Amino acid sequence: EAGVAQSPRYKIIEKRQSVAFWCNPISGHATLYWYQQILGQGPKLLIQFQNNGVVDDSQLPKDRFSAERLKGVDSTLKIQPAKLEDSAVYLCASSFPVTGSSDTQYFGPGTRLTVL
Amino acid sequence: GENVEQHPSTLSVQEGDSAVIKCTYSDSASNYFPWYKQELGKRPQLIIDIRSNVGEKKDQRIAVTLNKTAKHFSLHITETQPEDSAVYFCAASTRGSARQLTFGSGTQLTVLP
Numbered sequence: 143e144a145g146v147a148q149s150p151r152y153k154i155i156e157k158r159q160s161v162a163f164w165c166n167p168i169s170g171h172a173t174l175y176w177y178q179q180i181l182g183q184g185p186k187l188l189i190q191f192q193n194n195g196v197v198d199d200s201q202l203p204k205d206r207f208s209a210e211r212l213k214g215v216d217s218t219l220k221i222q223p224a225k226l227e228d229s230a231v232y233l234c235a236s237s238f239p240v241t242g243s244s245d246t247q248y249f250g251p252g253t254r255l256t257v258l
Numbered sequence: 259g260e261n262v263e264q265h266p267s268t269l270s271v272q273e274g275d276s277a278v279i280k281c282t283y284s285d286s287a288s289n290y291f292p293w294y295k296q297e298l299g300k301r302p303q304l305i306i307d308i309r310s311n312v313g314e315k316k317d318q319r320i321a322v323t324l325n326k327t328a329k330h331f332s333l334h335i336t337e338t339q340p341e342d343s344a345v346y347f348c349a350a351s352t353r354g355s356a357r358q359l360t361f362g363s364g365t366q367l368t369v370l371p
Contacts, residue, residue, distance in 0.1 A: 175358075184364050249303070
């Protein structure tokens, strides 16, 4: 099966600019996650969707970050305005948690954001 | 919330030797513990996971052990090969409508030929 797709793979912007990332999960996966991975650290969850609804966005800096998954399939994550500390890899993951079956999270290749 | 600590941060072993990476978690309600391997510039990939109803799980050269009482779990890689070189992340999750993973800080494993 096709994996999680993300674009762009790389993005360089200046601080105070805006940027958007796109994710297309594995077909049929109801749950979609956005993670931020700062160099040398483990991924940190930003937001979790179940279909088109937000399950948890408690760690999303809502003053500058926003995310949507309008039709319950692909998703976009936006940063406006960007700060230097937003430089990181943004990973999208998806899973299909069903009772009694695997709920493994499958990751996309990530978008490496550099804020200058 | 959950906090996961991972040690060591770097580990170098000779090819053929064993490698052990340890993680501790804080939330006693956590019941799912996956391990991910991330090669440079690539996506994290699940290599093995364990649920709280078992103490050990093995898949070829990789094994994971879980001690619920002490709230720690470990990854064991035997007969290491150069292609095992990567960053390994442990994670912990509690049961819910959809799992949320809290990751450790990662271990850079280098297998020396």
